[in-house]
Amino acid sequence: MEPDFWHARWGEGRIGFHEGQPNAHLVNHLGIYTGKKRVFVPLCGKTEDLAYLAAQGFEVVGVELVETAVQAFFAEHGLTPVVTKVGPFVRYALGGITLFAGDFFATTRELLGPIDALFDRAAVIALPLTMRPDYVEHVRALMPEGAPGLVITVEYPQDQRGGPPFSVPEAELRTHYEGLSVIRVDEVLAEGPALTEVGAREKAFVVRF
Secondary structure (H helix, E strand, O other): OOHHHHHHHHHOOOOOOOOOOOOHHHHHOHHHHOOOOEEEEEOOOOOHHHHHHHHOOOEEEEEEOOHHHHHHHHHHOOOOOEEEEEOOEEEEEEOOEEEEEOOHHHOOHHHHOOOOEEEEOOOHHHOOOOOHHHHHHHHHHHOOOOOEEEEEEEEOOHHHOOOOOOOOOHHHHHHHOOOOEEEEEEEEEOOOHHHHOOOOEEEEEEEEO
């Protein structure tokens, strides 16, 4: 997926992946983050999950390629963040929310600061098969040992529709996170006309790094 693809999607308002409310799996399984402080949300867009996590007392660190999506998050919440340039990124920060506009693959532990949990609702499923191994490898390099992660996937016959969201079979996800504890904690029918037409199922996993 080239950067221009995502810039075009946001520029044209084709953001059907934006839920507009806190993710149900996140709400149902928030307890996995008990005792944790800073939750990392890759490819975050302007998701309401950022505000939800902050409202629950967590600090949130997000990374999003499209800077206008980051700007929209703060604007839609009536917030005026402090904006600074940090290497190849633009950092937007206010209170417990810090969002980096830039290339996820350029992130480092030093850039993000201390993080001790992961929430991936629309990151791994936003990437085609060829990019997913590199994505997960980078996530694993960023996350500290023992950190919990909640990962959401969808599954459907990939030949019946194009992505995103892409189908990420459970077996594939387990291969990417081989050597770690991966427990499926939820499975429901996916919502949205395009996904219901192909009988897509949404799964939630708890990964222990």
